[in-house]
Amino acid sequence: LKAKMIVDKDFAISEIDDRIYGSFIEHLGRAVYNGIYEPGHTTADENGFRGDVLGLINELQVPIVRYPGGNFVSGYNWEDTVGPKELRKRRLELAWRVVETNQFGFNEFVDWAKKANTQVMMAVNLGTRGIDDARNIVEYSNHASGSYWSDLRRSHGYEQPHNIKTWCLGNEMDGPWQIGHKTAAEYGRIALESAKVMKWVDPTIELVACGSSAIGMPTFPEWEATVLDHTYDHVEYLSLHQYYGNHENDTPTFLARSLQMEDFIRTVAATCDYIKAKKRSKKKMFLSFDEWNVWFHSNEADRKMDPWQIAPPQLEDVYNHEDALVVGTMLIAMLKHSDRVKMACLAQLVNVIAPIMTSNGGGAWRQTIFYPYMHASVFGRGKALVPLVQSDKYDTKEITDVPYLESIAIHNEEKEEVTIFAVNRHLEESLPFEIDLRSFGSATVIEHIVLESDDLKAVNTELQPNRVVPHNSGNATADGLSIQASLPKASWNVIRVK
Numbered sequence: 057l058k059a060k061m062i063v064d065k066d067f068a069i070s071e072i073d074d075r076i077y078g079s080f081i082e083h084l085g086r087a088v089y090n091g092i093y094e095p096g097h098t099t100a101d102e103n104g105f106r107g108d109v110l111g112l113i114n115e116l117q118v119p120i121v122r123y124p125g126g127n128f129v130s131g132y133n134w135e136d137t138v139g140p141k142e143l144r145k146r147r148l149e150l151a152w153r154v155v156e157t158n159q160f161g162f163n164e165f166v167d168w169a170k171k172a173n174t175q176v177m178m179a180v181n182l183g184t185r186g187i188d189d190a191r192n193i194v195e196y197s198n199h200a201s202g203s204y205w206s207d208l209r210r211s212h213g214y215e216q217p218h219n220i221k222t223w224c225l226g227n228e229m230d231g232p233w234q235i236g237h238k239t240a241a242e243y244g245r246i247a248l249e250s251a252k253v254m255k256w257v258d259p260t261i262e263l264v265a266c267g268s269s270a271i272g273m274p275t276f277p278e279w280e281a282t283v284l285d286h287t288y289d290h291v292e293y294l295s296l297h298q299y300y301g302n303h304e305n306d307t308p309t310f311l312a313r314s315l316q317m318e319d320f321i322r323t324v325a326a327t328c329d330y331i332k333a334k335k336r337s338k339k340k341m342f343l344s345f346d347e348w349n350v351w352f353h354s355n356e357a358d359r360k361m362d363p364w365q366i367a368p369p370q371l372e373d374v375y376n377h378e379d380a381l382v383v384g385t386m387l388i389a390m391l392k393h394s395d396r397v398k399m400a401c402l403a404q405l406v407n408v409i410a411p412i413m414t415s416n417g418g419g420a421w422r423q424t425i426f427y428p429y430m431h432a433s434v435f436g437r438g439k440a441l442v443p444l445v446q447s448d449k450y451d452t453k454e455i456t457d458v459p460y461l462e463s464i465a466i467h468n469e470e471k472e473e474v475t476i477f478a479v480n481r482h483l484e485e486s487l488p489f490e491i492d493l494r495s496f497g498s499a500t501v502i503e504h505i506v507l508e509s510d511d512l513k514a515v516n517t518e519l520q521p522n523r524v525v526p527h528n529s530g531n532a533t534a535d536g537l538s539i540q541a542s543l544p545k546a547s548w549n550v551i552r553v554k
């Protein structure tokens with residue numbers, strides 16, 4: 057068993073847009089209430105923002121956070137969420153069948169994002185609402201003053217505009233589960249007309265149109281072609297969403313899913329380019345992979361939940377070691393396509409299918425998936441280099457020619473560092489790995505971080521938060537311009553070279 061990767065600093069895929077390490081907070085379950093916001097918590101600040109959670113988010117260096125949904129946004133009345141808290145309406149929230157108190161709203165999120173040192177990616181409701189609401193919220197948010205909605209914001213205590221740059225035109229409008237589900241043509245029209253007025257209010261904003269909710273959707277990829285036919289000239293990004301699960305307990309297949317994620321990205325990019333050609337356009341459409349993760353552990357519990365509770369636990373997947381490996385391969389998949397994928401959101405950030413968990417009134421801890429996401433965000437800034445990989449392969453019933461090695465190198469020219477992310481998909485054997493850094497002047501290994509576990513199903517919990525944690529005793533060494541390492545079975549690796 058062996059694997060080799062050749063990288064050359066002159067063969068770059070792209071400069072990585074930092075926003076590829078984004079995440080997502082939806083009004084869902086305990087993401088907001090008792091997640092990022094818990095007035096009275098021992099670590100809460102004067103706004104009720106949990107300090108322990110902010111501390112963990114800070115470790116992740118999250119550049120952008122999508123808000124407020126998700127399925128939630130398709131029934132969202134943003135006006136309910138601003139102004140004096142005591143006047144805010146309680147609503148039946150139909151996407152997740154809970155009661156929304158609106159005690160945390162749009163302006164609170166903008167305040168929170170500042171504390172979390174992150175940008176806001178805001179979504180508008182194109183489910184129950186449309187053009188009028190879309191232009192109003194941009195006016196409330198981004199217009200300086202002297203109009204009804206901008207002056208309303210000022211009267212709410214926000215003298216300066218929020219200047220939110222990135223806006224999503226609805227969410228998963230191709231899904232029958234969506235409030236106000238639409239055909240591609242219906243959505244294409246409303247997205248176009250909303251885009252026009254939003255940009256008339258603020259021409260500096262960037263817009264994301266909804267692509268398919270998953271590669272398996274029956275309308276994929278015709279959906280993308282139709283939506284872009286309407287919106288191509290008026291949006292900057294098309295979205296992709298994808299979640300994976302290991303329902304059958306078939307880990308070799310589960311670990312190979314990122315190959316399908318790459319196919320998804322390639323097909324969406326090709327569809328964008330087809331519409332570009334059709335329109336004789338000079339503009340390149342970029343991709344926003346604004347929901348991605350492992351999601352399946354909590355499905356059963358969620359089906360049994362009683363409706364109309366306030367902030368009940370929902371979508372609380374407890375992630376194990378193999379999930380962290382899948383998250384690592386998904387990150388590498390997106391970095392391999394960083395010439396097209398400019399934004400991405402790990403869905404989600406706190407409690408709801410999330411790297412960070414909290415208990416109400418209690419602690420906050422890191423799930424297994426926290427680590428590959430943190431390593432990628434912290435060390436994966438710079439240029440992604442074309443990975444020329446030779447690796448032994450395996451077949452599963454569903455997916456063939458799966459390389460045991462999944463890897464990419466990132467060149468940070470400013471710091472004069474190269475970081476190699478690598479997953480060994482082999483479940484029993486370690487993988488001898490050689491990295492050929494032929495075009496670099498010299499190479500010394502700074503550290504080789506490894507996330508490994510004897511138990512693929514091992515998890516971190518509040519009582520045992522450190523069962524799956526990385527160590528930096530990996531054995532990578534430099535021999536001239538060649539790095540040699542042995543990647544432990546079923547492991548995520550970060551090899552940092554200077």
Ligand code: AHR
Nearest residue numbers: 125126127128227228403
């Ligand atoms: O992230 C959880 C949900 O997954 C989102 O609300 C929705 O957009 C997707 O189906």
